[in-house]
Amino acid sequence: MISLGLSAVSTAAGFAGQLKQQEASQQQANQAQAQAVYQAQVARQNEAVAQRQAADALQRGLVAEMSRRTQLRQQLGSQLARLAGQGTDLEGSPADILGDTAAAGEQDAMTLRSNAIREAYGHRLRAIGFGGEAALHNARTGNAASAGSTLGAGASLLAGASALAEKWNRFK
Numbered sequence: 001m002i003s004l005g006l007s008a009v010s011t012a013a014g015f016a017g018q019l020k021q022q023e024a025s026q027q028q029a030n031q032a033q034a035q036a037v038y039q040a041q042v043a044r045q046n047e048a049v050a051q052r053q054a055a056d057a058l059q060r061g062l063v064a065e066m067s068r069r070t071q072l073r074q075q076l077g078s079q080l081a082r083l084a085g086q087g088t089d090l091e092g093s094p095a096d097i098l099g100d101t102a103a104a105g106e107q108d109a110m111t112l113r114s115n116a117i118r119e120a121y122g123h124r125l126r127a128i129g130f131g132g133e134a135a136l137h138n139a140r141t142g143n144a145a146s147a148g149s150t151l152g153a154g155a156s157l158l159a160g161a162s163a164l165a166e167k168w169n170r171f172k
Contacts, residue, residue, distance in 0.1 A: 033141050040137035047130035054123035061116015065109045072105030 076098060083094045090098075 036137045036140040040134045040141065043130045043134035043137060047127045047134065050123045050127035050130060054120040054127065057116050057119040057123060061113055061119070064112040064116070068105065068109040068112055072102065072109070075105065076101055 079098060079101060080090075083090060083097075088094050
């Protein structure tokens with residue numbers, strides 16, 4: 001009879017212990033979930049910042065390209081005025097000089113555009129990385145939420161009840 005009573009007390013204590021452990025585990029899961037949600041939000045904000053930086057790089061590149069072309073037109077106009085002011089015939093070498101100036105200026109403008117596109121590409125790659133990081137944290141959020149099940153406490157109760165039933169059968 002004493003053995004039967006002790007088994008019942010042991011089963012109840014084991015079940016209570018499992019419930020306490022489950023509660024602590026659930027608190028840890030909730031904390032992990034909150035941390036993952038926060039990290040996902042930070043990653044999404046970083047993604048948005050990187051996208052804005054990409055757009056800004058393209059805009060700055062466009063402005064620099066347009067500015068270089070404006071400078072080029074002014075430079076060509078100045079060269080043409082000097083050549084004409086000297087009474088130079090604009091055929092042959094003087095035309096070659098103007099053509100070379102135009103080609104060099106256009107190459108500068110295209111280099112500015114290309115640099116801006118490369119910079120924007122780098123920012124977009126970072127944005128993609130932050131998006132993947134946010135997705136990873138969101139996936140962790142789901143895993144943390146499902147981590148706290150009551151299987152441990154239920155298993156402990158069933159094992160104890162089974163042992164108690166076996167002892168009861170022997171006692172009868």
